[in-house]
Each structure stands twice: as C-alpha cells, then as structure tokens.
Amino acid sequence: MTASETATRETAQASHAAHRDPDIAIAGPILLTVFVLLAAWAGSFVMWGVPGLYVPAVALVPVMMGLLIWISRG
Incomplete structure (x- = not known):
C-alpha cells in the first residue's frame, strides 16, 4: 500500500x-x-431469587406513573 492509497x-x-x-x-x-x-x-x-425479580418492578411503578402523566400532558 502506498502513501497516496493510505491518504485516500x-x-x-x-x-x-x-x-x-x-x-x-x-x-x-x-x-x-x-x-x-x-x-x-x-x-x-440470580442473587436474591424471586424478590430480586419483582422488587425492582414494584420500585419502578412511581417512575412509570410519572412518565405516563408527563406523556399525557403533551
């Protein structure tokens, strides 16, 4: 490979x-x-079993509620 090919x-x-x-x-x-x-x-x-599956989902309920209100306001 030449210098001009490299530049190109x-x-x-x-x-x-x-x-x-x-x-x-x-x-x-x-x-x-x-x-x-x-x-x-x-x-x-994997670490905490079933509570590790549903606790984060329950904790995100207020976040999703706020997101839905924010979307509905336009």
Missing part, C-alpha cells in the same frame, strides 16, 4: 464518518443501556 482511504473514512445518520448513532448507547439494565435485573434474580 483515510479521506474516504472521514467522509463516511461525517455522514453518519444521527438516529443510528444514538441507537447504540440506548441499546447498551437497555441491555445493561436487563442484565442487572437478571443478576438480582
């Missing part, structure tokens, strides 16, 4: 990175966060 490849990669879709760029961190939260929930079930 780097320019093409920089051009491609500049035209990334912002929706695709944000999807990775969101999916990672969801995966980590689900893994933590599964870990709590």
